[in-house]
Amino acid sequence: MASLTYSSSPAQSNHPTELRIVLIGGRESNGGLKGKSSAGNFILGQNVFNTSRRTAQSEARQQEVFSRRVTVVDTPGWCWVYPREDTPKLDQIEIQNSVHLCPPGPHVFLLVIPVSLYLPELVKASLKQHLELLNADVFKIWKHTLVLFTYGDWLGVKTVEERIESDEGLQWIVNKCENRYHVLNNKDHSDKTQVKELLEKIEEMWAGNEDPYYEVELDRAFQHDSVEEGNHVCCLNRNILLFNSQRVGFWYVFQNIYIVCLLYMISEPTRSERKCKMCET
Numbered sequence: 001m002a003s004l005t006y007s008s009s010p011a012q013s014n015h016p017t018e019l020r021i022v023l024i025g026g027r028e029s030n031g032g033l034k035g036k037s038s039a040g041n042f043i044l045g046q047n048v049f050n051t052s053r054r055t056a057q058s059e060a061r062q063q064e065v066f067s068r069r070v071t072v073v074d075t076p077g078w079c080w081v082y083p084r085e086d087t088p089k090l091d092q093i094e095i096q097n098s099v100h101l102c103p104p105g106p107h108v109f110l111l112v113i114p115v116s117l118y119l120p121e122l123v124k125a126s127l128k129q130h131l132e133l134l135n136a137d138v139f140k141i142w143k144h145t146l147v148l149f150t151y152g153d154w155l156g157v158k159t160v161e162e163r164i165e166s167d168e169g170l171q172w173i174v175n176k177c178e179n180r181y182h183v184l185n186n187k188d189h190s191d192k193t194q195v196k197e198l199l200e201k202i203e204e205m206w207a208g209n210e211d212p213y214y215e216v217e218l219d220r221a222f223q224h225d226s227v228e229e230g231n232h233v234c235c236l237n238r239n240i241l242l243f244n245s246q247r248v249g250f251w252y253v254f255q256n257i258y259i260v261c262l263l264y265m266i267s268e269p270t271r272s273e274r275k276c277k278m279c280e281t
């Protein structure tokens with residue numbers, strides 16, 4: 001991909017002052033190769049996401065990176081080859097709500113794939129099902145997705161292009177992303193150009209996309225939140241909490257008005273009765 005030249009002055013720059021990134025992706029069935037949280041740490045230049053254990057909740061972190069305000073949302077993964085029904089319900093909700101941690105919506109979804117991972121045919125259906133958590137119209141997600149290959153250190157003498165060509169599953173995914181991809185070696189933080197080039201590719205995508213960012217469907221999240229009522233307390237994020245407090249606030253006021261009206265109506269005949277009695281006297 002052609003690289004862009006950027007001015008250091010924000011006034012003259014042709015890139016957004018803020019970049020919102022959501023990291024998504026699967027894992028091997030044995031929990032092996034992956035790299036979302038590590039990539040998030042590398043992009044932000046700080047160890048803010050825990051890589052020593054499984055990511056159970058979506059989390060957002062912000063940092064100034066190469067003169068841009070960058071927000072990265074880390075999410076739980078799913079198993080590449082298993083259907084969505086095998087992904088724990090709470091993980092599904094966390095993936096679903098991840099986009100609400102970077103309002104008004106992410107500029108890019110980085111689909112994290114270890115470069116050495118072989119992706120069998122089964123991956124296609126599983127990936128589609130998991131992307132549907134974000135939007136039933138998966139096309140809208142693909143339009144804002146870039147493949148982020150991790151384990152760049154494992155490429156050896158092969159180029160990433162050779163690697164893509166050798167794997168039908170990878171070709172399919174990269175095609176869906178309109179040939180947007182980037183390689184990171186999360187083990188070598190000294191080479192920051194890897195991150196700079198990634199941000200430039202995201203901005204190139206931003207400049208070429210009809211919709212500059214993926215706009216979050218608020219109603220949809222709200223709808224799912226109420227559907228998953230049994231679970232939602234454990235995985236509420238800030239925005240959903242805000243929603244709920246507004247919803248609770250509205251119902252609270254409405255119920256109180258209703259009760260006051262009801263009491264007034266009940267007490268009304270008693271008062272007229274009293275008045276009649278007074279007239280009689």
Ligand SMILES: Nc1nc2c(ncn2[C@@H]2O[C@H](COP(=O)(O)OP(=O)(O)O)[C@@H](O)[C@H]2O)c(=O)[nH]1
Nearest residue numbers: 034035036037038051150151152184185186187
């Ligand atoms: N060699 C190598 N190891 C990596 C790379 N990225 C991640 N890892 C390792 O993979 C493991 C899981 O990474 P993590 O970021 O927690 O994966 P997540 O579950 O997708 O968030 C960690 O032990 C990392 O050290 C990489 O680019 N190269």
Ligand SMILES: [Mg+2]
Nearest residue numbers: 036037054055
């Ligand atoms: Mg993680």
